[in-house]
Amino acid sequence: MTSPVFETVPPDPIAYLDRLAVSELGREYKATMLAALAVEPGHTVVDLGCGPGTDLPALAEAVGSGGTVLGVDHDREAVDTAADRTAHLLQVSARLADLHELPLADASCDRARTDRVLQHVADPSLALREARRVLRPGGLLVLGEPDWGTLTVDHPDAALTAAYTRYVTDHAVRNGRIGSQLPRLAAESGLDVVDVHPITPVFRQVGPADLVLGLQRVTRRAVAAGYFSAPDADRWLTHLATGPFLATVTFHVVTARA
Template sequence: MTSSAFETTTPDAIRYLDRLAVSDPGRFYKRRMFDALDPRAGHRVLDLGCGPGTDLDALAQAVAPAGAVIGVDLDEKMVAAARERTAGRSVVEVRHGDVHDLPLDDDSADRARTDRVLQHVADPLAALGEIRRVLRPGGRLVMGEPDWDTLTVDHPDTHLTRAYTRHVVDRVVRNAAVGRQLARLATECGFTVPEVIPVTQVFRELRVADSILGLERTTRRAVEAGYFSEREAETWLSGLAQGPFLAAVTLYIVVAEV
């Protein structure tokens, strides 16, 4: 069930986030998120789930010289990497913390962002309530999350595509449909939601899609979970490798204001 067309080893988390950020789909949605956030000179901006600091530099440039950028992440390795990468940026501080219990005072930030974070947290609603606590009146939160139920991959056997997507939604991603839920959850927390921006990420190259979606590795997990037989997995992967390739998933960028 392996082919040279697919990446068979799992990349470490920092490498994965870095290559997502420089991919064409990654650059496109991140630019849309940045524009919606509208960070300005003097703002105090939070990057919640900042990872290895991928987006901290751009935020720092926007708020300098009088503003501040605070990155928060639960993973100590991510915090260390982000601190190393932003060591020369005096306006940037990186803190270890949980989005459910932020190490920040009430009404202490002008802007906040979460980028593909809430799909993984234990309680998205509680996390949004905590973010609202730390935003000042007039503050803005911008969230970007995929809706994995919209994942589609072209294949001669559409039943296999449905099985693959069902496995991702059921077993792979903790909050797989959070993209479509963000506007409602934010409203329940007391935010107003002036804008929802759907971004359809389209992959035309197998290797690019595989580097982000982990197609072969996920297929192996689908076999173990009973969504594919070994024979179906071989049929699925060989069909993808033969091409031409097309996959797409919708990511929702949601703007929420206090």
């Protein structure tokens, strides 16, 4: 089943991050993360997995002219874009680096953040230990990640929803349950977890939900992986496109102290 309500071509990764940042969900959770960071003028802040630099200007404003903001990412195109977008901000720099082996000195940062990054990395525990290493005693790390196991897309056949969610957590996202695992993993890395703040957006229209979830594209991949039959996939997508729609997933913002 093909419907104009679904995107058929995967968006450019940078364009996807940009549009998510300005969505209602993006604005809400990013504001929550920024408040939790409690950045002060003069601080040194590192954005671990900064992507195209979406959040670097807000961090630069928070640290002021006397502070430092470093964006770190493993993707060259993202780092180059971040550098271009923040070239006018003298306190900001973007660097190509691996979150598992940060090119930063021990206890060199006051604040650190990751935003939907640990769901994709090879070893979240190692990345968290590296974040703890570069934080000064008392420094804060704020983590924002979804738990894709909480994803619910309403459908009259609950088994289809279960199959879709299972495919997402099994295959579509490397660390699909990371949102709920963050407090434990942070504690195991030596951090003191001081707050866990859940955010659960509710999508009532299929179009905006598809811009975040890629419903048709993911369903087709689930068919190829054996989670859906082709007829079941058509039945699933037809209802999503034409029936009353509701989808939710819980996003966790975790604050931890070094």
